[in-house]
Amino acid sequence: MKTNKNLIKLLSGEFPLVSAPYRAMAEKAGMSEKDLIKKIKMLKKRKILKTIRAVPKHQNIGYGTNVMAVWKVSDNGFVKKAKEVIKIDNVSHCYERKRYPGWDFNFYTMIHAKNKPDCLRIVNRIKIITKPVDYKLLFSEKEYKKTGFVI
Amino acid sequence: MIEDKIVRKILNIIQDEIPVSRRPFKLIGDNIGMAEREVIKIIKKMKTDGFIRRIGGNFDLRKIGYATTLVGIKAPENKINKIAGTVCKLKEVTHCYKRTDEFNLWFTLNSSSGLKLNKLIDKIRVMTKIRDVLDLRAVRIFKLKLNFRV
Numbered sequence: 001m002k003t004n005k006n007l008i009k010l011l012s013g014e015f016p017l018v019s020a021p022y023r024a025m026a027e028k029a030g031m032s033e034k035d036l037i038k039k040i041k042m043l044k045k046r047k048i049l050k051t052i053r054a055v056p057k058h059q060n061i062g063y064g065t066n067v068m069a070v071w072k073v074s075d076n077g078f079v080k081k082a083k084e085v086i087k088i089d090n091v092s093h094c095y096e097r098k099r100y101p102g103w104d105f106n107f108y109t110m111i112h113a114k115n116k117p118d119c120l121r122i123v124n125r126i127k128i129i130t131k132p133v134d135y136k137l138l139f140s141e142k143e144y145k146k147t148g149f150v151i
Numbered sequence: 152m153i154e155d156k157i158v159r160k161i162l163n164i165i166q167d168e169i170p171v172s173r174r175p176f177k178l179i180g181d182n183i184g185m186a187e188r189e190v191i192k193i194i195k196k197m198k199t200d201g202f203i204r205r206i207g208g209n210f211d212l213r214k215i216g217y218a219t220t221l222v223g224i225k226a227p228e229n230k231i232n233k234i235a236g237t238v239c240k241l242k243e244v245t246h247c248y249k250r251t252d253e254f255n256l257w258f259t260l261n262s263s264s265g266l267k268l269n270k271l272i273d274k275i276r277v278m279t280k281i282r283d284v285l286d287l288r289a290v291r292i293f294k295l296k297l298n299f300r301v
Contacts, residue, residue: 004215005215008208008210008212008215011207011208011210012207012208012210013207014205014206014207015169015206015207017176017191017194017195017198017206018191019174019176019177019187019188019191020173020174021175021176022171022172022173022175023173033173037171037172037173040171041171044171046214047211047214048210048211048212048214048215049208049209049210050208050209050210050211051167051168051169051208051209052168052169052171052206052207052208052209053165053166053167053168053169053206053209054162054165054166054169054194054197054203054205054206055166055203055204055205055206055207055209055297056162056166056202056203056204056297056298056299056301057201057202057203057204058297058299060200060201060202061153061162061202061299061301062299062301063299068250068257082293083293085293086293086294089300091294092294092295092296092297092298093294093295093296093297094292094293094294094295095221095289095290095291095292095293096289096290096291096293097221097287097288097289097290098286098287098288098289098290100285100286100287103223103254103285103287106290108221108287112297112299136252137251138250138251138252138254138257139250139251140248140249140250141248141249141250141251142248142249143247143248144235144236144238144239144247144248144249144258145235145239145244145245145246145247145258146204146245146246146247147245147246148205148207148245149212149219149242149243149245149261150242151212151217151263
């Protein structure tokens with residue numbers, strides 16, 4: 001378990017932009033490059049590590065508008081509807097969440113688009129698929145923090 | 152906006168995955184007909200130009216027992232920046248946004264266990280002096296993919 005945590009911490013740092021990045025990280029961690037690659041592949045196999053990748057700064061690559069659309073969707077055919085919604089590329093997050101007293105929404109979608117009208121077009125598509133009893137659109141007005149979680 | 156077609160192609164590739172192999176950037180370069188050195192140069196520039204937030208591992212920490220939730224609170228308009236500042240000091244808070252609703256402050260909370268998460272939410276109630284805190288645990292994740300084709 002401790003090895004996992006150390007490895008996760010190592011990979012949560014900034015990926016070295018060099019010819020042999022895993023060798024660079026392995027040296028830092030006091031292991032061989034071969035060992036590190038082996039351990040990473042094991043983490044992937046166990047689905048603890050999803051992937052090593054670049055996280056975009058969406059505002060700067062043309063996806064400046066984001067809206068969290070929350071929906072009240074009936075339990076009937078819920079999963080089928082969700083599976084349709086996730087096909088939409090602009091939907092980055094799609095969750096079923098616990099209902100809360102006074103906040104009865106159960107289906108949450110994060111939508112990123114170039115502008116508000118585009119966002120609303122996606123909202124409409126989701127509306128057609130899910131046929132919600134109710135929904136709310138919570139546009140982002142200000143970003144206070146956006147980091148990855150480092151254990 | 153990214154003008155160069157090759158740069159956009161590289162960004163699309165690395166948003167998906169950076170290969171787990173000894174020379175990942177050479178591998179990418181080989182696939183698109185570009186020298187390894189050039190690929191690295193382009194990625195570095197994308198970072199400094201602000202197109203990339205970070206490069207590293209994306210984890211599903213729930214697999215090792217971690218818990219996460221989405222929290223929404225009603226912050227008084229004249230205090231929202233201060234409250235956001237207080238909340239964002241916690242390392243367990245990763246994303247924090249002001250949104251257009253009476254529940255106007257939203258953030259994601261991560262912790263090493265569900266129990267710790269509960270305690271954290273109580274702590275936040277005390278810190279912010281706000282009782283009305285929506286703790287919206289995920290029942291099921293259908294999609295989690297921040298990947299934008301350029």
